[in-house]
Every structure is written in C-alpha cells, then in structure tokens.
Amino acid sequence: MNENRSRFEQWIHNLQERKKEAKLVRKIVFVSMMVVVFLFIGISVGGYWYISSALKPVDAKNDTPVTVEIPVGSSVDSITSTLAEHDIVKDARVFKYYLKFNNESDFQAGIYELTQSMTLEEITESLKSGKAYHEPLFSITIPEGLRLEKIGELVADKTDYTEEQFMETVSDADFIASLQQTYPELITDEVVQENVRYPLEGYLFPKTYPFYEENPSLQDMISQMVDEMNNEVTPFLDSMKELNVHEVLTFASLLEVEATASTDRRMIAGVFYNRLEEEMPLQTDPTVLYALGEWKDRVVYEDLEIDHPYNTYKHTGLPPGPISAPGLESIEATLDPKGSDYLYFLAGAEDGEVYYSESLEEHERKAELYIYSKNEEKADSEE
Template sequence: MSEKSSLIDQWKLNLQERKKEAKQVRKIVFILLIVFVFLTVGALLGAYSYISSALEPMDAADENAVAVEIPIGSSVDGITQTLEDSGVIKNAQVYKYYLKFNNETDFQAGTYNLTPAMTLSEITESLKTGRVYHEPLFNVTIPEGLRLEEIGDIIAENTDYSQEEFMEKVTDETFINSLMEQYPTLITEEIKGENVKLSLEGYLFPATYPYYEENPSLEDIITQMVDAMNNNVAPYVDLLPGFTEGDYTGTDADEPNVMTVHDLITMASLLEEEAAATTDRAMIAGIFYNRLEEGMPLQTDPTVLYAKGEWQERVLFADLEIEDPYNTYQVQGLPPGPIAAPGATSIEAAINPENSEYFYFLTSTEDGAMYYSETLEEHERKAEEFIYSVNDEE
C-alpha cells in the first residue's frame, strides 16, 4: 500500500470518528434539551400548583373562628403576615400579590373573627367593611394637627386619666427610653435634642382608636398611638433624601441634603398646620424645600405660636420677634422638632413634594383659598388683594 493510500484511509477513519462523536454530541444535546424542557414544565406546573393552592382557603372544612387583630396603621405587608401567622391564609406573599392585582386597599383596623375556611375574597371583604369580632367598649378619636397637651385633653375626656397624668407619662424619661427600644427606626436620639421642647411631640398618630377593655393603661394608650405612627412612617424611611439605608439614628442629621425620620415628622407637622386642604400639602412642602435649598428661613406662622406657647387666631408682628429655636422667622432650617401630630397625608407630602418655582404662599382670609408666588413682589401684591383688603372691608 502506498503512502498516499494510507493517508486516505487514515482520513476516512478520522472522518468516521468525527461523525460518531458528532452523533454522540447531538444525542447528548437532545437528551439535555428534553431534560431541560421537562424541568421547566415541571417548575411551571409546580409554581402554578403552589400559587393555586395558596389562593384557596387554608382549610375549607375548618369553620372554627380565629380572632385576628389588625392594628391601626398596619401596612399591607403587616396585615398579610398577621393573617398567615394566625393560620387564616396559606401564604402572605401570594395574598399580597392577590390584593395588588385586584387593587384592594382601605383596610380597617379591628379584631376580626375569621376562619380558615374563608376564601381570600371573603377575608378581603371583611377587612374592607370592618366586620369585627366584637365591638369596642369605647373609641377615642385624635384629630390631625393636635399638640400633646390637646391629645391629653381628649384622653382625659374619654378615660379616667387626667390631662396632667397623660403629660407626666409622655414626658417620663424611663417610658420614653422604652419606646426608643421598641421603635428604634422611628424614635431616635434626635427627640432628646437640646432645644426640643417635648420629646414625643408629633409622634402620636392621629386616628380613631378602639378599646376593648374598660381601663387600658396609659402606657398602652400612648404606645398604640406611637405604633400607628411607626406603621405610617415605615414605608417612607428608605426613601428619605440622602439617608443611608438602615441608618435611622439621626447621626446624619447635620449633613447637607439629608433628611432623617425626625426631620420627616417635623416637616409633616408644619404641613399639617399650614395647609388648609389636602391638595395644598404637597405644594407647600415643595415651597418649604425650595426655601431650605436657597438658605431662606421657612417663616411659617404655626412655629411662632408654638414658640410663644399661646394659641391665637392671628400671628402679630410683635410675635415674629420672639427669640426661640422654634420661631422659623428668627432661625433658618427646620425647628428642633415637630409642633403637632401629622396625619398620613402630610407625611406623604413631606416625602413626595410638588416641584415648582414658587417660594411664597398665602391663604385668603375671605374664602381660605391658597395663592402661590415665585417672587416677594408678587406675593406682596396678592397679600394686599386677598388679605389686607379683605381685613380693611371688615
């Protein structure tokens, strides 16, 4: 056999080997593809089965009632987790997506009589309509924008505690420290700032609180209100401008362009006192932030009255000269702390202000309408038209 024939035979042999290897590779790829398809289909079927099961009642045969308490100000995450922990639903995460997909909101606080046999639709309807397990013995309603002393008056009207006892408790150092331990994200060392008048001012959430016992303790009453504030502030904490995620101690409070939780509640309290209507809050928040950015004083009248400690219908020119850290006509930046209890709308406006070029606003003394201006000259013209002229007519 010639050398050339030997090379041809070797080439044919190599070709046959490559064909054999290629066939084996195709076979392996085909097998892997089949396995992948089966695994994918299996995973999809498993996920479908899991979600379908989670959307069904926990136990269709179990009609035994379970008392489930939904605290005031609870978030959707908190509600769904409470229901799962109580054995009423199978999966909190699936139920949360169920609520989001169906655009279900506006749940009411209370103690509910729910059973594992209830469908998610039935549970949702109960939470929306407020069908509770048992009626409260009494309710206490705290309106938005009240100071601690005013909240104490309402507590005194509805319970056996006096306003003085209430004020003694909200200023008790030991009790305040216990709240700081219980709510470290909400209540930080900033509430003990040198110029803060009352540590818990603004930290008691305004709402209607149900009570199921005749004589709840003052600690429980106050803690319930702080807990509601915590629930309402929590969704916004990680959205605070310039704030380091997880750092809620107020250590960045003096850094520029940084807002702490204490700052958020303080700003929200100013909006609560200034805004005549819900729609005004975001715009006024934007104006306040514009002033802060330009180094202008906030010059908001409610802080003057808080500094003065006397509550009157109008702020006088002489009041603007009061030397006090809370008087935003005399000092720049936010006051040392909140001046009242802000509601949910004001808290949201403080974190989501309306962007504008305005730096000034005023409220008409005739009809309460709000007017906004970009310049001081424009503001003064509107003040002459909508405030001073109306006062002159009177």
C-alpha cells in the same frame, strides 16, 4: 439400619426447628399487630385531642385586640393562613376544614380587630359581616394637625386619666427609652435632643383608635398610637434621603397646620424646600404660636420677635421638632414635593385660596389684595 435411624432423627430435628420458627413468626406478627393497633389508637387519640384543641380559642383569657388585614380577593387558604400567622387561630388547616364542613364562605375584605379569646364561630361571623365581632368599649379620634396637649385633652375626656398625667407619660424618660428600643428606626435620639419641647410631639399618628379595655394604661394607649406611626412611616424609610425621619415628621407637621383640605401640600412643601435651599427662614406663623404656647387666630408683629428655638422667623432651618401630628398626606408631600420657583405663599382672607409668589414684592402685593383689603372690607361691613 443406622442410616435410616439417622435420617429419621434429622427429620424430627428439622420439624422441631420449623415449629420454633413458626412460633417465632406468630409472635412477631402478633407484636407487630399490637404495635400497629396501639399506634393507630395513639394517633387517633392524639389527633382527636389536637383537633379538639385547635377548635377552641387560642387563649380564652386574652382579649387584647390584634389588627388583621384581609385583602380584597383573598382565598380561604390565604385567610386561614393569615389568621394563624397572627395567632388568632391555632391551626390554619383545621379552621379551613371547619369552614368547609360548615359550608361557610363569602368573607369580607377589610381590617379587623380580632382577639385570641374568640371562638371559631365568632371569627367566622366577624369575617362574614365585615365587622369586628367585639365592639370597642370606647374610641379616641385624633385629627390631623393636633398638638400633643390637645391629644391629652381627648384622652382625659374619654378616660379617668388627666391631661397632666398624659403629658407626664409622654415625657417620661424611661418610657421614651423603651419606645426607642421597640421602634429604633422611628424614635431616634433626636427626640430627646436639646430644645425639643416634647419628645413624642408629632409621633402619635392621627386616626381613630378603638380600645377594648375599660381602663387601658396610658403607656399602652400611647404605644398603640406610636406603633401606628411606625407602620405608616416604615415603607418610606428607604426614600428618606435629604431628611431623616425626625426631620420628615417635623417638616410634615408644618405642612399639616399650614395646609387646608383644598391646599396642595406638595406645592407648599416645594416652597419650604426652596426657602431652606436659599437659607431663608421658613417664617411660618404656627411655629410662632407653638413657641408662645398661646393659640390664637392671628399673629401680631411683636409675637414674631419672641426669641425661641421654634420661632422660624428668628431661626433658619426646621424647628427642633414637630409642632403637631402629621397625617399621611403631609408625610407623602414632604417626601415628594412639587418643584417651582416660588418662595412665598399666603392664603386669601375670604376663600382660603393659596397664592404663590417668586419675589417679596409680588408677595406683598398679593397680601394687600387678598388679605388686608378683604379684612378692611369686612370691618367696614360690620360697622
């Protein structure tokens, strides 16, 4: 009897334990389900807000243009990744799905000026049209071979700044120092060495610059031009062996003002190198004009006598710094000259054809034939 009672009590105990376990399991299952539900809601809400944010401009108040290059043959993945890398869109994947959802394609390769304030629709339209969605308020075109003072005139013509303010800015010591910190491989201490007339002469790359602000600061405008020179020069830094970057730009600036559109800059560069190797003065007229600060069509003998560091008739080697803004073609010619035995060259008075000579005697004969006699013929015909 006692044994049966004991078994019954054990059965009751086991039943109560199983009820407790079942209750605990139900509680665990309920809590787990609630956690999953809240996680799902949290992820859904978070994902919604993230996607909503990614569909909006990166910074609606930032209209500063960012140059973005889309190479030929770029895929949608490549384009969206490039835009994300330049902080034009917040998320490359979201923009990719935006394009897919809206069935957008046929994007144009090119160089774009985009801003963080642009919507995805505006960016898409820009990529499809091949044009910057925001048109610049004004632009400044700097031709190759232009002197810093003439660049100042262009800036004064397009803005409220004066040429004097421009020249003060490009010569400001603090501004130069800030550029040296930003572009240490381009703007070296040589720009502020003794006898350099203007530290940034030759360092503003010649091209057309769009501006999207009504009145950008002079420092911002000049920095943009220096930045472009840095972009153009940087790929060549490793190949600069005989000359440093300041000397390369100085050399290239001489080519730029000596050469014409039809002239082989590489050949003239080779002549200059030959003269430097022979320790002969370069004897290039534009350096005399730069020394004089007087710009005229013809250099006379007395001009050649000016005692000035930039006068390459008086001093051997390169002048202290650039005398103009060199373009890419002249920079490339400086680094890849054409070899020859020529030590002299001149441009014909009529056709502008360049004639090369190995000796002074030959050079003088060609000068008589292609310059002096042609000038006399022209004077006679005018009479």
